[in-house]
Amino acid sequence: MIASIAWRNLWRNKLRSFIIIAAVMVGILGGVGSDGFMEGMVDQRVNTAIANELSNIQLHQPDFLLNNEINYTISNPDQYIEVANQMPEVKGASKRLICGAMASTATAATSVLIFGVIPEQEKKVTGIYQKVYSGNYLTDDQRIPVVVGKKLADKLELNINSKLIVTLADSSGTITYGAFIVVGMYQTSNNLYDEAHIFVRINDLGRLTGITGQVHEIAISLFDNEQTSLVFNKLSSSFKQQIDNKSIDIRTWEQLEPLLKSMIEMTAFFSYLFLVIILIALAFAIINTMTMAILERKREIGMLMAIGMNRGKIFTMIMLETLFLAIVGGLVGLLMSYGLVEYYAHYGLDFGSMGSGMSYIGYDSIVYFKVTDGFYLASFILVAITAVLSSISPSIKALKLNPVDAIRELN
């Protein structure tokens, strides 16, 4: 009956209980909602980076990552592509020539990174071809085609069929230049990327640079990013010999972009921090409310002690009441958060006008919320801990009541 007294006591001052429950609810909604937003944003950034820029795993000549020197190439690239393509987790593998260059038109010039790719291979690895909004992606039957990003096209005033001149140092160090015809323009959510990356056919770039049969990079994409380290390990053991003799170096996207990885961790850290701060504030509100309730019920508690309710039971009664208060709010809050997160996970939250600023740093203007199961579980545990911690002080206060003093006030 003690639990039932505690539960009914909760509803004695309905307004007060509702305020606390609502506060806990809103607090959790805020904590989980903001995590959903941040995780969603970062997740999209990571997925975009993997899909359009990084792919999951890359192979290079070991020195290439330190210094994009044109002669740090991988020989015999097709052996790696063959092995990778045999793995069921692998969606595609693409070999690339990469070369820094000056891109210019009659009006302006800017530095870019030229990617020489085999269109059919590259399409399986990066999603750039899906981001082409004008013209089309590279095909085999065009004459010296190039696909450029929207930002670059704007800057250099390029249109479909515009001529783009690239100037670069070839494998012997001689400055050469070549002309490409713009066949397509793409736009990702990352303007910085769009401004600096252009795509041509590998053979066209090979002719210009004097590199044939060798590549700078092999990018491997997977069906599921979760399998990155698994495939990394498989590839590492398949190519143990080539790695040992320093022919290649193999890296995951996390190793290639450690900032991206640490951004995920920072996001999680701040989400937890935020939630904990919210819960601490809520704990104080709960403690105050319960202390007030106990002072109001001083005489009643004194009476219970007088007729023989022992300390353990008084403590339990107040503790349960506090727990109910926190847990009702917590559960409702978690359920509502789940609903909110699911809604925005499906429909997305649109920034509208703010979005153009966001895309400069690689974020989409619509954020699809995401909250991991782990975060929900942690939230639930943190709510429970908060409930228990905030129930201790009011329960002890109740024990400190002296029945005689309370009884005096009865009469």
Added chain:
Amino acid sequence: MSIIQINNLHKTYTDTKVPVKAVNGISLSIEEGEFTAIVGPSGSGKTTFLNLMGGLDTPTEGDILIGDKNIKDLNSRQLIDFRLHHIGFVFQSYNLIPVLTAIENVAFIMELQGIPKKERHQIAMELLKKTGLEGKENYRPGELSGGQQQRVSVARALASKPKFILADEPTANLDSASTEDLLNMMAELNKSENMTFIFSTHDKRVMDKARRIVTIDDGKVVSDV
């Protein structure tokens, strides 16, 4: 054999500017089946005396023997348990748990005593009937009149099967009709159950119902008839 034996009882409050000798050398014995009123002017020490007898407060000096137990020998935990099992209480107000119904209030004390649920329910039903509350079992205290609430308190006090019931001004908040009713009911239970009642009062009409009247003044017994 007396169920309460009080020897040279003193209670002095020292937390005041001048020490107050609220109970100043009371010796008294109460026999089983008594229906006794403690009377005296305001501030004479009635409440202090009843609190000492009920084990709610500790004497400065002297002994209270209940059955063969000297209350002095019990630590605070044992004292709570002793009150639960041996003493029934009826206060002036705030007697009941407002969120529990009449029957739940009566059953609650038996739950504290560890009596099984079924038995509790049955005893509580019987006691509410005896105290004239048939049909009101599922009313909460707020839905009952002051007199009915005091009846529930008496039923609860009986439910714990105590050695005696202490009631400090149980009728102070009641109108004269309810006072009369409550006292008659208590007197009946005193006869039918042979339950010992000790109650304090200011009220002349209440005193008249008592079979023994102990008058105290300045913490001392001035008459005992």
